[in-house]
Amino acid sequence: MTASVDGDATRQKRVMVARAYAAMVVGNICLAFGPWLVRLAEVSPVASGFWRLALAAPVLFVLTRLARQPIPRIPLRMLGILATGGVCFAADLAAWHSGILHTKLANATLFGNIAAFLLPVCGFVAARRGPGKLQTLALVLAAAGTVLLLGRSYEVSARYLRGDLLCIVAGILYTAYFLSITRARDTLQPMPALFVLTVAGTGPLLLFALAAGGPILPHSWWPVILLAIGSQVVGQGLLVYALGNLSPLVMGLGLLIQPFVAAAIGSLRYGEPLGLVDVAGGLAICVALVLVRASETGQKPTVKLGSDA
Numbered sequence: 001m002t003a004s005v006d007g008d009a010t011r012q013k014r015v016m017v018a019r020a021y022a023a024m025v026v027g028n029i030c031l032a033f034g035p036w037l038v039r040l041a042e043v044s045p046v047a048s049g050f051w052r053l054a055l056a057a058p059v060l061f062v063l064t065r066l067a068r069q070p071i072p073r074i075p076l077r078m079l080g081i082l083a084t085g086g087v088c089f090a091a092d093l094a095a096w097h098s099g100i101l102h103t104k105l106a107n108a109t110l111f112g113n114i115a116a117f118l119l120p121v122c123g124f125v126a127a128r129r130g131p132g133k134l135q136t137l138a139l140v141l142a143a144a145g146t147v148l149l150l151g152r153s154y155e156v157s158a159r160y161l162r163g164d165l166l167c168i169v170a171g172i173l174y175t176a177y178f179l180s181i182t183r184a185r186d187t188l189q190p191m192p193a194l195f196v197l198t199v200a201g202t203g204p205l206l207l208f209a210l211a212a213g214g215p216i217l218p219h220s221w222w223p224v225i226l227l228a229i230g231s232q233v234v235g236q237g238l239l240v241y242a243l244g245n246l247s248p249l250v251m252g253l254g255l256l257i258q259p260f261v262a263a264a265i266g267s268l269r270y271g272e273p274l275g276l277v278d279v280a281g282g283l284a285i286c287v288a289l290v291l292v293r294a295s296e297t298g299q300k301p302t303v304k305l306g307s308d309a
Contacts, residue, residue: 016245017245017246019245020241020242020244020245020246021242021246021250021293023238023239023241023242024238024239024242024246024250024251024254025254025257026238027234027235027236027237027238027239027241027242028235028239028254028255028257028258028261029257029258029261030230030231030234030235030238031230031231031235031236031239031258032109032257032258032259032260032261032262032265033226033230033231033261033262033265034227034230034231034235035100035108035109035262035265036262036265036266036269037223037224037226037227037230037231038097038100038101038227039100039101040223041218041223041224041227042215042218042219042220042223043214043215043216043217043218043224044209044212044213044214044215044216045094045097045098045100045101045214046093046094046097046098046205046208046209046212046214047209047212047214047215047216047218048097048223048224048227049090049093049094049096049097049205049208049209050202050205050206050208050209050216051218051224051227051228052093052224052227052228052231052232053090053093053198053199053201053202053205053228053232054202054206054228055224055225055228055229056198056228056229056232056233057195057198057199057202059228059229059233060191060194060195060198060232060233060237061195063191063233063237064191064192064195067189067191069189069190069191069192070192071188071192071195071196072187072188072192074187074188074196075187078183078184078187081180081183081184082180082184082196082197082200083200084176084180085176085177085179085180085181085184085197085200085201086180086196086197086198086199086200086201086202086204087200087201087204088173088174088176088177088180089173089174089177089180089197089200089201090201090202090203090204090205090208091170091173091204091208092112092170092171092173092174092176092177093170093201093205094205094208094209094212095166095167095169095170095173096108096112096166096167096170096171096174098163098166098212099111099112099162099163099164099165099166099167099170100163100167101163102160102162102163102166103160103162103163103164103167104160104263104266107160107163107164107167107259108163108167108262109258109259109261109262109263110146110149110167110256110258110259110262111164111167111168111170111171112167112170112171112174113171113174113255113256113258113259114168114171114172114174114175115171115174115175115178115252115255116142116146116252116253116254116255116256117139117142117143117252118171118172118175118252119175119178119248119249119251119252119255120139120248120249120252120253122175122179122248123247123248123249123252124248124249126248131249134291134292134294135249135291135292137288137291138249138253138288138289138291138292139249139253139288141284141285141287141288141291142253142256142284142285142288144281144284145256145280145281145282145283145284145285145288146256146259146281146285147281148277148278148280148281148284149259149260149263149278149281149282149285177197178251180197181193181194181197181240181243182243182248184196184197185240185243185244190237190240190241190243190244191237193240194236194237194240198232198236239251242254249292250289250292250293253285253288253289253292254289256285256288256289257285257289260278260281260282260285263278263282
């Protein structure tokens with residue numbers, strides 16, 4: 001009887017992990033369209049970040065109620081973590097959206113997601129152990145794919161330097177946001193966690209947008225509406241859901257899906273060439289994701305980022 005119960009629990013866990021993995025992949029694909037929508041928005045890049053959060057907040061509130069995931073009484077310490085996460089996310093979007101206009105879509109998405117490598121490092125530090133053989137191979141392949149995706153960009157680095165630097169700063173801030181939302185998931189369910197962090201970032205982003213200058217109100221609303229729904233509600237929503245069931249290594253490497261998809265969008269929409277080297281880089285990242293998924297099948301859950309374990 002005990003063996004049957006354990007078997008059912010194991011199968012249920014595998015199903016949950018498989019769903020989380022699918023959510024992580026789809027979420028990153030949705031987020032990859034963000035840079036394109038920022039370029040289409042008829043507002044300043046920082047203002048587009050504000051509308052991304054401001055328009056998403058009421059939708060997330062409704063979804064929180066529909067999902068019957070109530071917002072509990074939040075301890076003061078957790079409120080501080082959420083406030084910090086919101087400010088980091090606001091600063092991340094301000095820097096990233098500004099950088100998007102000064103570099104290639106692939107560069108912006110890749111540098112903006114350097115959390116792909118910072119998150120696994122934080123995870124291994126929290127777990128007090130290093131990566132296994134398959135995990136090491138996955139990281140090497142992911143790094144190689146990253147180099148291939150960026151290889152030709154180094155030839156014109158002076159042209160894209162400002163945008164690349166802004167996106168790197170955004171990537172560091174995005175890591176801090178991820179650490180905050182991971183801690184928030186210890187107390188809150190997925191939808192309330194994302195709703196609270198979205199609200200926490202809306203005010204600071206409005207201040208950043210006003211300070212940066214440029215148009216705030218769009219003439220055409222559809223790009224910012226799609227940005228709010230696609231990137232914040234669907235994209236971030238799926239990643240927050242996946243956070244509870246996937247390790248920092250899987251979540252981190254999954255972020256590298258975005259630059260490959262963004263490179264394809266840039267190639268189709270803006271004539272930013274996507275060659276065989278770029279395709280090889282994307283395939284290396286895909287293989288890395290398969291390897292890291294295989295390396296963790298059947299293992300105990302990795303220690304959560306920021307947990308007290």
